[in-house]
Amino acid sequence: MHLTKKKIDAAKYKGADNARCVLWDDDPRGLGLRVYPSGRKAWLLSYRVAGxxxxxxxxxxGVLTLDQARSRAKRELAAIENQSVDPLAEKRKRALEARTxxxxAMFRAFVADKKQKTADELLRQAELHIFPAFGKRGWQEVTRSEVRSWHEGIKAPYAAxxxxxxxxxxxxxxxWREDDSPQTKHRxxxxxxxxxxxxxxxARQVRLERDELPRLQKAIDAEQDPYVRALFRFLLAVGCRRNEALSLHWADVRDSENPSVTFRDTKGGDDRIVPLSPYAADLLASLTRVSGNPFVFAGRVPGKGLTAVAKAWQRIRKAAGVEHVHIHDLRRSFGSWLGDAGFTSKQIGSVLGHKSDITSRVYMALGDESKRAAVNAMEALMTGKKANVVKLRKRAAR
Structure with a gap:
């Protein structure tokens, strides 16, 4: 069709469900006038690059007349033909550079489309280590030698x-946002x-020994806040992650003949249902539900859960004489005790929510009692003497 001003002014939208309605010009080919259901009319150019x-x-x-649109279209087509450049790709490249x-800026754009929990953790690492070193630098200015020196300068290997x-x-x-070519991944x-x-x-292989448990429970019970007391006893009883417990809502607690809790948006990305022992179920049942607060372990701020529990843990572990034990070591202890009791890594992984039982094997580090049984048995084999062997429970069937 050869477009004219008369045809353009008379053009009406023809289509259904917002389908694209375009009047194509024949000079140059590829120039079109899109007509919207609202009556708006806009110029567009259809072309091919690399097929x-x-x-x-x-x-x-109205902003561009017919003659101006034709001139613009011819210039764009000539540039594409002569330079084999995709103007849309160049435009996206400029927009990407403007925000990264x-x-x-690059890092914040990178985490923008990630889950909130993942984004928060990545930003925490960046604000602690990345932004102070490279934050204001252009992303193309950073060299490999600078990254190597920075990486070596971070004190803790794990954090680095x-x-x-x-x-x-x-x-x-x-x-990869710039060239869409991730074929060379990792190299x-x-x-x-x-x-x-x-x-x-x-590797951290610290667990709470069972003879240390009474002291720890006594120190927990010395805390004034009932929700803090309940939180740490719950972590010991269930083996969940600290953030899973802190984000637990009453709506996800099932109080029935088979009590359980559902942890939402866990580290593995899925919701996880964990059955509760009678002890754990009674522990939650003993807590007062705060009106207007959905959290099981309610905080002091109305409508919010507990947040800053690290200071409470510092007091507890100092009073119990186990200052080497971190909060996450309670979860490690849970898995390790189950290993001592004869449960398999698959069974332990199922309770702890591990994707692979390889992770669970790390949590099955033997405690002092089991280690003593092993070395005593070896003494008997080497010397022929009767060793003082601690009898262990049979391993549960798979």
Whole structure:
């Protein structure tokens, strides 16, 4: 069709369900006038680059006349033909650069579409380690040697490795948004983090021994806040993660013949139902439900749950004489005690919510009693003497 001003002014929307309605011009081919259900009319240009069809917006009719739209379309087509450049891709590239110019801007854009819990954790690492070192630098300015020196300068190997992994992922996200070519995953040397080796990490193998438990429970009971007391006893009884317990709502507590709780949006990404022992069920039943507060472990702020429990734990573990035990070690102790009792790594992993029982095996570190039984048995084998062997329970069937 050869468009004229008369035809354009008379054009009406024809279509259903907001289907695209376009009047195509024949000079140049690819120039079109889109008519919207609202009556709006706008110029667009259809073209191909590397066999892929593209559609570029040129501007509204009224802002661009027919002659101006034709001239603009011919210029764009000539540029595409002569330079083999995709103007839409260049436009996206410029927009991406505008919002990811610095390392901090790049990182914040990287986490923007992630789950809130994941984004918060990544930003916590970035604000602690990445932004102070590289935040205001242009993302293309950072060199591999700088990243290596920065990584080596972070005191704790675990924190250094997590920060490096986060920065590396942000760079991959930025590079692949620009060229859509992730075929070289993990070896794209445009990423300044590639080639920087992770530092050796010492596996943490700390658990609470059962003879330490009475002292810990006494220290827990000395806390004034009943929700703090209940929280730490619940962690011991259920083996869940601290954040799973802190975010638990009464709506996810099932109080019946088979009591259970449902932990939402867990570290593994799924909801997880965990049965409760009579002890754990009675513990929750003893708590007062605060009106207008959905959280099981209610905080002092109306409508909110407990948040700052680290200071309470510092007091508790000091009073119990177990200052080497972290809060997460309660979960590790839970898995380890089940291992001592004869449960398999698969059974333990099912309760703890591990995707693989390989993780559960780490939590099955033998306690002092089991270790003593092992070395005493070896003494009997080596010397022929009768050893003082501690009898262990039979391992539960798979």
């Amino acid at each position: 892929r069809k593209r559609m570029m917006a040129l501007g509204d009719y 110019g610095t390392v901090e 490795n997590r920060a490096l992994a986060a920065l590396r992922a942000a760079y991959y996200w930025r590079l 794209d040397f445009r990423n300044p983090c590639v080639g920087v080796e992770m530092r050796p990490e010492k």
